[in-house]
Amino acid sequence: MTIGRLGWLLVVLASCWVWQPLAAQQSQRDSTTLKVTFEGVEGELANNVRSYLELLQFNGKQTPASFRLRYLARRGDTSIRQALEPFGYYHSEVNHDITTGPEQTYVRYSIVLGPPTVIGEIDFELSGAAAQDPAFQRVRNELPITEGEVLQHSQYERSKSLLRSAAAERGYYDARFTEQTLKVELNEKSAIITLHFDSGPRYRFGDVSICCNHLNSDFLMRYFQFSEGDSFHTRDLLDLQVALAGSDYFENVEVAPLWNEATDEQVPISVRVTPNKRDQYQIGPGYGTDTGARLTLGFNRRWVNDRGHRLNSIVRLSEVQNTGFVDYIIPGENPARDQYSITGEILDKRYEDIDSTLYRASVRDNRHYDNWQRTFELGYQREDFRFGTGERQTSNFLVPSAEFSLVSSETDADNRNLVDQGYRVSARLQGASNAVLSDATFLSLTLSGKAVYSFNEKWRFLARGEVGAIATSDFERLSPSLRFFAGGDHSVRGYAYQQLGPANAEGVITGGQYLGVASAEVDYLVAPKWRIALFSDFGNTGMEWSMPWRQTIGIGGRWLSPIGPVRLDIAQAIDEPGRPWRLHLTIGPDL
Structure with missing residues (x-):
């Protein structure tokens, strides 16, 4: 017993001897x-x-x-x-x-890392109706897995996701993988991918049900770019949703396929709309260095009748000119892209020594083709005008015209009114004949363009230009609205609005037969919502192409507001050092 107790004592002492450094270390x-x-x-x-x-x-x-x-x-x-x-x-x-x-x-x-495992073999099989679908052949060629490349599980999963997405987008509702395996041969450092995809049949569009529509159903169906029995595609439904939402007839739009009600390989489509307020009123004060203080009053009737006709009207009052405008719009065969309009306009301008009142009525045919827009117009106008103290004149013209525009842009992800990259080009041709309700014969062509190029997140380059020419045998008969003027916020900054061009004996600018304007600008992002800009503008109007060009230089600031850049520029004419610096304020998108 004594030995036993002694042994336990030795064990305890030894444990303490071992534990002490371990405890210290811990x-x-x-x-x-x-x-x-x-x-x-x-x-x-x-x-x-x-x-x-x-x-x-x-x-x-x-x-x-x-x-x-x-x-x-x-x-x-x-x-x-x-x-x-x-x-x-x-x-x-x-x-x-x-x-x-x-x-x-x-x-x-x-x-x-050691040696990577590569894809040694891809066993891909596509069965069902998709085997004959060219779009699926393109998907197969674009799968991010290739024999001989390093294996990445994310690309394998992405390949499966691409096949599922293509099937869902194109109406292969019963699509499934009959086999999907990734087998890694560790000894051979290679992988075998097996993807067997059975798409099943491709579904077609079935009946369309429309709920809560306040417009004529036949008119609303003109927004549909598909018919019952057509092959299903989610893009057709997305295009329909965007077109209806952009029509301004509806406050809310929901377009959805009813897959749980699909029968005989047809899926019914549900369209639910909520009417917008029929009448819209607008009021807004403003200011621009070209127009001075201004007040805008507007009234729009979003639909006049159940065929979707619309009425827009606006009155704009300012120190320089007063405008009244009424536009009656008739949707075309494809209402999302085409429309006809009947327009009436009165424009009363009193600026410097130009006094002009324009009465104008026109009919238009507008068509959109993706980024393209085409407008044919026939307008009749009467203009009473006077330059300086000269005799008041009256001109009458029946003016057919055609305009083509191309716009392409990449906008800021958070604000579509801020352009990161893009361009706009347009051409306008108009004319008249003294044999058809016109006081003179003329033909006028105007070409214009603007581009925005971003070097990086901070630096941008902006350029714009405009040229125009009028062919006529009696320029003096042309009213001011048909002549070319330069100068102002959107023309040659550093000069007042429409204050560049030929002048009469009193020194009053009377407008030119030829136009040339160009601008180059760089701006830099100095803060999340602020840019500074340096620019130089060139331009003039004249009776000959050999007219002298005026140049200005300037600096400006831009506040990137939710409605587009608010620009404050100050510019000086290089050719006339004695001319004071001029302030310009403009608001709106760069293109």
Whole structure:
């Protein structure tokens, strides 16, 4: 018994002798913070390692207990290897070491990737109706997996997603994978991908039900670019939703396929609309250096009758000119793209020494073709005008015209009124004959364009230009609205509105037969909502192409507002040093 007690005493003493340094070491670790690092990978591989490595949750915090630290460190070896496998690295080597300093405990991982696994074979089979669908052949050719390339699990999953998305988009409702496997041969460092996809039949559009429509159903059906029995495509439904929402007839629009009611490989379509308020009123004060203070009053009737006819009217009062405008709009065969309009307009202008009152009525045919727009117009106008103290004249013209425009732009993701990149070009041709309700014969052509180019997130370059020419045997009979003027906010900054061009004996600008305007501008983003700009404008109008061109230089600031840039520019005419600097204020999109 005595020996037994003595033996237990020796065991206890020995344990204390061993435990004391271990306890001291643990005490030291408990008082340190943990620092976890790894080397050997970067980029996507490093990001995935961070998401897998559990020990990183203690990084910068108090070091865990010794036994837990060793367990987590060993577990990290396995986690890192698993994190690298989705990128094709199945033969990586991972080692770690643990060292303790006076203030930090370090866990360092060393990663050796080893040879990657490549795609050795792709077994792809497409069955069902999609086997004869050219769109699916294009999808197959665009799959991001290729024999001989390094295996990446994300590209394998993306390939499956592309096939499913194409099937859903094109109406293969019963599509499924009959086999989808990724087999990795570790010894051969290669992978075999098997994708067998059965699309089943392609569904067609079925009956269309329209709920809560306040317009004529036949008129609303003209927005549909598909018919019952046509092959299903989600883009047709998206285009319909966008067209109805953009028509301004409806406050809310919902377009959806009813797959749970599909029968005989046809899917019915549900369209639910909520009418908008029929009448819209507008009132808004404003200011522009070309027009001075102004007030705008508007009234729109969103639909006049159940055939979707609309009425827009506006009155704009300013220091320079007063305008009254009424536009009756008749939707075309494709209401989303085509329309006809009957317009009446009165424009009374009193600026500097020009006094003009224009009465105008016209009919228009507008068509849209993706980025293109075409307008044919026939207008009759009467204009009473006087230059300076000269005799008041009256002119009458029946003016047919044609205008073509092309606009392409990339807008800011958060504000479609801010253009990052794009261009606009247009051409307008108009004329009249003294044999048909006109006081003179003329032919006028105007070409214009504008471009925005972004060098990077901060620097942009903007350019615009406009040229015009009038062929006529009796220019003096042309009223001011048919002549060319230059100068102002959107022309040659540094000069007043329409104050560049030929002048009469009193020095009153009377407008020219030829027009030329150009501008170059660079701007820089100095803050999230602010840009500064440097620019130079050129231009003039004249009776001959050899007219002298005027040049100005200037600097400006831009506030990137929700309705587009608010521009404040100050410009000086180089050719006339004595002319004072001129301030220009404009609001609206760059294109």
